[in-house]
Amino acid sequence: MFRYEYYLRNKHFPHIWCTGCGCGIILKSLLRAIDRSALSKDEIALISGIGCSSRTPGYVDFNTLHTTHGRALAFATGLKLAKPDLKVIVVSGDGDATAIGGNHFIHTARRNIDITAIIYNNHIYGMTGGQASPTTPLGKRGSTAPYGSIEPDFDISGLAIAAGASFVARSTCYHAVQLDKFIEKGLSKKGFSLIEVLSPCPTYYSRPNRLGTAVDMMRWYKENSIPFARAKDMSAEERRDKVITGILHDIERPEFCEEYKRLTERVKGT
């Protein structure tokens, strides 16, 4: 029988996350997906950078590595190449992954190394007090964008697809059941898989932007999410300010660890 406690480092609770934060929802979804994937705790390495979501590894009973800001994917690349039989999972936030870690993000996707990255997108730097991030929507406020952001925001999933990821899906904290499936698919995908999850930050994103409580945010996700299959036939105007959820990209591409293994065999053969 599935029990969260089996995967958690129970004595390290309570966690540091605010009431209404999406981090716990995503953590539980990740654990359900891992359980369904029948992976052992010893074969999982969970790696993170810096930020709220990056505190996740401390709470789970795997090989866990809490690294420097933005660099989780580069640490993960080294660990995965050195020990390819590990199932390497990275959890990261929008700022960690696409601002300070943007270079590692695109190159990890380009190499298509067998790592599953779960990016918690709450549109803000939560840990440091609500500064604007690369995914703060145009016009929305953060503590460093008091008059509203004048920068266009990043499409995290689109960035991963363009850079070469072989599996990309987007979901929200409201769609927890769907999220389980996407993470499970990502874990079983050979190659770089990325799951973007829209996650509420009631403390630092909803409040300055008058978006209500955590419950209001969940309602917003419910009412403004459009499945990818339906969104494909919609106009750009209809898609504006909506969240396109679903498996956005799923292709077969040579995976980096396997390519490296092939290279070593070729070199040794000659």
Add this chain to the structure above:
Amino acid sequence: MTSSNNTDTRLMTGNEACAEAALVAGMRFFAGYPITPSSEIAEVLARKLPSSGGVFIQMEDEIGSIAAIIGASLAGVKAMTATSGPGFSLMQENIGYAAMTEVPVVIVNVQRGGPSTGLPTLPSQSDVMQARWGTHGDHPVIAVVPSTVYETFVWTIKAFNFSEQYRVPVIVLLDEIIAHINEKITIPAHDELAIIDRTLSSQPPESYLPYKNTPSGVPLFAGFGTGYRYHVTGLCHDETGFPSSNARIVEELYLRLNRKIDQHRNDIIEYQTLDLDDAEICIVAYGSSARSAQRAVRIARQDGIKVGLFKPFVLWPFPGEELAELTRKAKTIIVPEMNLGQIAHEVSCATRKDVVSVNRVDGTLITPQEIVKRIYDVQV
């Protein structure tokens, strides 16, 4: 074949010797980013690692390179990167991470002129203080400074040994001259070389404490994916590896991290002396500058001047006590270095003697004649 059939004598550059030695030391993971004058180290390893059961990866930048080698080292693999000044600057945050999390890694910095892009193809010794204090915070580090191709071979292996034994980042400070000079070296037979591996925990995983103090101050290692599930963080942590901001625990951590090098400094520090016994003038020189200093001592000795040389192989921890003892009778100390006096200051603090600097920051080697001239100057 002649009588030399038991020895392996070759002509090679410092960069080649560094790469070859790393393989002998057991290094099986290299991540790097192209940068002059270090690139040949990556090029040699890109050719050799795939057939040696190792991994070579060219990362997207130097920050990614050091991150990747730390990740690989956590899997229990000896790992290295090589760079030069600008890349070394980029690596500093994660060098601190390796120091804090006690992950063994070796970083080669082939020094060139700086700051900034500086003199990409010309030598310098201006990163010696950055090697010690480049990352933020109080932290332990070991840096070695070979001055010949042979020494580069030997000290690259020792760098790995230090790194494994004390679980610290170790920095190999080369410079453009040693990196690119071709010298004949006789590679020591493998059984003559001591190769040290990190000490693994034999505790059952349930009772393993990843940062528990030991008599040596160095915690026992367990590789990721070997059944020991534990937490590694750059945050201050207790012996379980989990974050703590408890004042007592935090202080204990910092003191242990530094103590584990301090208490072994006599095992780490190594230097060479030349004609120092009766020397009234002592030259302290390291890296390429030591080559000229050695020649300068010979020239001046021919004129009957009592001059000697102190040449450290390990620059950090600094051999200050040893230097002070050996130069007790000396009146003057001359420090030739390709920077504006970074080690001269350290020598002055350690010896309280009159220290004369010979500096060059124009991308040219300090010649023996320049040092000889200064010897005559202070002699008068």
